[in-house]
Amino acid sequence: MYRQSALAAYRSRALTSTLARLSVRASSSSSGPCTKYTDVTHPEDPASLDPAIQRQLHRLESCTANTYARPPLIFTSGRGSHLFTSHPTREYLDFSAGIAVNALGHSDSGFIQVMADQVGSLAHASNVYWNEWVGELASLLVGLTRKEGGLGYAPDDSYTFYQRDSGPHLFSRTYTEPEPEDLPAPSPTGAKVFISNSGTEANEGALKFARKYGKELWARKTGKPWEESTKTRFLCFENAFHGRSMGALSATTNPKYQKPFGPLVPGFDMGKLNDMSSVKFITEDHCGVILEPIQGEGGIFECDIAWLKAIRKRCDEVGAVLIYDEIQCGLYRTGTMWAHSRYPTTAHPNVITMAKALGNGYPIGAILVKDEIAKAVTVGSHGTTFGGNVLAARLAHYVLTRLSTPSFLEHLALVTTTLDTRLSSLAGYFPSVVSSVRGRGAIRGVGFHKPEDAAKLVKMARERGVLFLSAGKDAVRFVPSLNIALKDVEHAMDVLESCLAVMSS
Ligand SMILES: Cc1ncc(COP(=O)(O)O)c(C=O)c1O
Structure with missing residues (x-):
């Protein structure tokens, strides 16, 4: 007991002197780091929890698979970038957006109305038939990519396509296809x-598409049956995260995720990100290369454009499909539709995968493929029961429409400028703790000299009411909602600096 209070007194003295050193200030300014939020306001020890919540947690845990180490919180509602728990006084600033998902924030009123409108009309009728929205979503994804750049296309303002209004029109069911003369001629x-x-x-x-395309290409080149094809290998990269199914896991090179589940899908080789010597690993036997232009889960590492160009060139030489997984970094998180939108087209992929922000919380993903590869994907070669059902497709169309609106992107530019300004000071303020600041736009990471400090900081911030995420071996990740209020960005950064100040002591 005595030792504990002596330790607490020592820590308090150390903190006071560190705060003095850091020229204490109450909130953000240019005079030094914020130290206003050094005290714990959202304790997580069992004694501080409402007994009813403890009972509820105990009951829920008793029959839930133990795949997540969750803190003792049950979120019951959200609004904008704020989450609320069943504990009456507990509100959190969500600076992780459900792991880069809630691009429009929580409980967006337009999203709610579109969902109600669509559920009230039709939610699902299967992929056996056409529905009104899956093709509209496909058209919007292709049209925006052509306009804004990506998938081998340079930005092209003159690109024209028909964009149907997916906004909330509660229970209005009349739609008439416009006459061709009422629309500009659509571009190819x-x-x-x-x-x-x-x-x-x-x-x-995407991996299946690349295998099928590769086998058929091999058959055309060699004149042999595609069944004999050896063009089946993939190259993936260190620190990648592509998912947990057997195929996606085979490309997710983290031994912690892979090892317990071997043997994995054969034919996956691993290279090092931004390492030119990895380019030569791509051979005639490779049907595909998969990478994230900005690695998310793996620690916020961005690919160099020169390296991407070399990878692209080698893929072209051997006829391998280049897949960019933009599931976390894409859909405007960097300010443009794709993280690679503004790269030279010689650094573009021929397949893009996406998910997360596309549904703003409603589960949906998509594969965008160049026509040449899409030709290999014939009737019956791939399918899904739920994928592209009318509810998911309409919601995603609405979300994408909102994300691509100029006023939305103007606000996002202010968010990322604020983040840039605040994050750029950290290594200078806390040189003994912070090793690097990584990423761009609204996908950012702070690396720590001591890898264990990342998880420590996530917990400290949560105990002060702000939700961050860890990433990779040594980083804390920031992937907020894209329409987050600037005052919330400042608050998150204030709490981050306060936690780092405590850590530095
Ligand atoms: C880059 C990347 N790829 C793939 C995935 C897997 O996506 P999902 O969890 O929707 O299956 C994730 C998820 O975090 C991701 O960040």
Whole structure:
């Protein structure tokens, strides 16, 4: 007991002197780091929890698979970037957006109305038939990519396509296809879309497409039956995360995730990100290369453009499909539709996978494929029961419409500028703790000298009412809602600096 209070007194003295050193200030300014939030306000020890919540947690845990180490919180509602628990006084600032999912924040009123409207009309009728929205979503994904750049296309403002209004029109059911003379002539599309239910399934599908395309290409080149093809290998990269199904897991190179589940799908080789010597690993036997332009779960590591160009060139030489997994970094998180939108087209992929922000919380993923590869995906070669059902497709169309609106992107630019400004000071303020600041736009990471500090900081911030995520071996990750209020960005950064100040002591 005595030792504990002596330790507490020592820590308090150490903190006071550190705060003095850091030129204490109450909130964000240019005079030094914020130290206003050093005290715990959201304790998680059992004694501080409402007994009814403890009982509820105990009951829920008793029959739930133990795959997550969750803190003792049950979120019951959300609004914007704020989450609320069943504990009456507990409100959290969600700076992780459900792991880069809730791009429009929680309980967005338009999203709610569109969902109600669509559920009130039709939720699902299967992929055996056309529905009104799956093709509209595909058209929007292709059209925006052609306009804004990506998938081998440079940005092209003159690109025209018909964009149907998916906004809330409660229970209005009349739609008439416009006459061709009422619309500008549509530009050629050049790409096709397959809708899945998640990011993992999008990658799984992309790997299958690459295998089928590769086998058929090999058969055309050699004149032998495609069944004999040896063009079946994939190259993936260190610290990658592509999902947990057997195929996607085979490309997810983290031994912690892979080892217990071997043997995995054969034919996956691993290279090092941004390492030019990895380029030569791509051989005639490779049907595909899969990478994240900005690795998310693996620790926020961005690919160099020169390296991507070399990978692209080698893929072209051997006829391998280049898949960019933009599930976490894509869909405007970096300010443009794709993280690679503004790269030279010689650094573009021929397949893009996406999920997360596409549904703003409703499960959906998609594969965007160049026509040449889409030709290999014939009737019956892939499928899903739920993927692209009318509810998911309409919601995703609505979300994408909102994300691509100029005023939305203007606000996002302010968010990322604020983040840039605040994060750029950290290594200077806390050189003994912070090793690096990584990423761009609204996918950012702070690396720590001591890897264990990342998890420590996530817990400290949560105990002060802000939700961050860890990433990879040594980083804390910031992937907030894209429409987060600037005052919430400042608050999250204030809490981050306060926690780092405590850590530095
Ligand atoms: C880059 C990337 N790819 C794939 C996945 C898997 O997506 P999902 O969890 O929707 O299956 C994730 C999920 O975090 C991801 O970040």
